[in-house]
Amino acid sequence: MENLSRRKALSLGVALGLVGAANPVQAWASTGTGAGSAAGTGPEWIWDDAADPLMASMLDQGHVLAINTAWASWVNNDDPLPGGLPAEFAAYLGRVNRLPSWADQTKLTRAADFNRRRDTYLFMLYGLGSGIMSTVIPREAKSVYWSAGGADMQDRAAKTFTFGYDLSELGAFKPTGQFVVTANKTRVVHAAVRHLLPQSPHWRAVADETVPISAADILVTFHSLGTYVHRKLLDWRVPYPAADQEAFLHSWQVAVHLLGVPYEHIPRTWAEAERQSAQVLTPILAPSTEGIELAGELLGLTAQIDLGVTRGFLNEFVRYVLSDEVGDWLGLRRDYASAALVRTAWPAYVLFREGLSPVMPGTFYMLDQFVRALAMLFLNKGSSGTTTPITIPTGNRAA
Ligand code: HEM
Incomplete structure (x- = not known):
């Protein structure tokens, strides 16, 4: 499962907007000192x-x-x-x-x-x-x-x-x-x-x-x-x-x-x-057992706070920003009504918010609550509102 075909990688890249010229040998050399990866001196x-x-x-x-x-x-x-x-x-x-x-x-x-x-x-x-x-x-x-x-x-x-x-x-x-x-x-x-x-x-x-x-x-x-x-x-x-x-x-x-x-x-x-x-x-990019579990936990955490939207909407928003392929890998349950809403309402929301369109979408307040709630989640640093100290681990996860 971890080896994506080149075609799949390209389609995913298009979805993520991350496709460019592809010459793997040049990947690091473009910023480094030549064919570093071949010589064993690249950043890997x-x-x-x-x-x-x-x-x-x-x-x-x-x-x-x-x-x-x-x-x-x-x-x-x-x-x-x-x-x-x-x-x-x-x-x-x-x-x-x-x-x-x-x-x-x-x-x-x-x-x-x-x-x-x-x-x-x-x-x-x-x-x-x-x-x-x-x-x-x-x-x-x-x-x-x-x-x-x-x-x-x-x-x-x-x-x-x-x-x-x-x-x-x-x-x-x-x-x-x-x-x-x-x-x-x-x-x-x-x-x-x-x-x-x-x-x-x-x-x-x-x-x-x-x-x-x-x-x-x-x-x-x-x-x-x-x-x-x-x-x-x-x-x-x-x-x-x-x-x-x-x-x-x-x-x-x-x-x-x-x-x-x-x-x-x-x-x-x-x-x-x-x-x-x-x-x-x-x-x-590829799914792994560990990644699927981590994504479930991360989205579960996000869903705990009141974002003003359903879990289906949250899943579909993730699909919208990361592609259906990634959504499928992570087993994000489909909600087709929300999918249609996200794909039309979000671009309209951005255009209105940025003064690029005079038409206020009917979903403006719902989306506004969503972005504000997510921003607050970050601004509150998760939950406590105080600095969360970064600590050096002394061991690994047990199992
Ligand atoms: C820890 C950020 C790259 C794996 C951390 C922490 C931060 C952070 C803030 C400390 C907080 C914490 O303990 O969770 C970043 C940033 C990166 C980056 C900004 C690149 C721009 C990576 C990469 C990997 C990685 C490439 C692995 C491939 C980890 C692990 C921990 C950690 C395993 C320790 C978590 C623990 O305490 O057990 N990273 N990281 N990070 N990061 Fe990164």
Whole structure:
């Protein structure tokens, strides 16, 4: 089931709007140093030289619980490093907890403003599009499922929202923002997972790799987030001027770099990102036992809050943003009346909301409640309304 035919991959790519020129050898080379994948030097061969050995040692020496306690109060980008960290770990954070020299504050400020102006669409697309797409990225689904966090999806979803929320906040990259810290915490969590998951017999039984979360995998996930959202905003004809597009890309370039991906492998333009996405994301999308279960849990969580729509509508909205093929893989029950409604009412809603059509659709208030409720779900960071601390796992999911 995991090997999609090329034709299926293409039709899915068309549905997701992610099809571009397809020459697999060029996938990473377009941003890197030549035929990297052939030579064993592409991003699928890169993990994290700075963080991985450190976290293996922190886990083996039993320092992780102390780190989790010490860094709970370390939140803002300009917060001093907390006391109580092992010296080696503090020295590492001291080195990496900063923006790269090529970060452009003007673009980052514009990106933050764009995120605020477009937050409802972004939360919808990240939450129902990218979030559910992550369950049909087999490597991601399997590692998320078998890592410790997979056992409590509500908590994990809330932590992941923290990343999106901190990235989207005005001033996210400024000294008083929180994103640089959140990204560095995430980088360290990924490094811990690289040490822990290979010790899980459950993960090893289903994985097609020996160490998870390569730089290539992170780029794949970036395409399921940034590149996908970029394409959908254009598809939906949401006003999205070139300066916003560039700023949005830049914020993701910085985010991906803070997660440890070397600069030379990060796409420079959206055209490059879309090309890469068509080559490395679209063809690998496939259902897995783990992904189907995770999607059920994620949609179950979303359905718990009152979105002002039925579960059938929610299922059909996911089908609308991700294709029927993905909906079928995940077993999302059909609701044909809602399907017809979504496909006509949503484009009309966007056009009216953006002042591109004078006709207010009859379903305007229902859809407005839906987008507001989803946005609140994100803005409340899942449920509590307070920062959900990112913590380093110390083990894997038991079974
Ligand atoms: C943890 C974001 C790529 C697998 C996390 C966390 C965040 C995050 C915020 C910490 C919160 C939590 O514990 O859930 C991202 C972003 C990515 C990315 C923004 C790329 C742009 C990936 C990839 C994989 C992956 C490519 C696997 C293929 C995991 C796992 C955890 C994790 C297994 C640990 C969950 C646990 O605590 O057990 N990620 N991630 N991530 N991520 Fe990622």
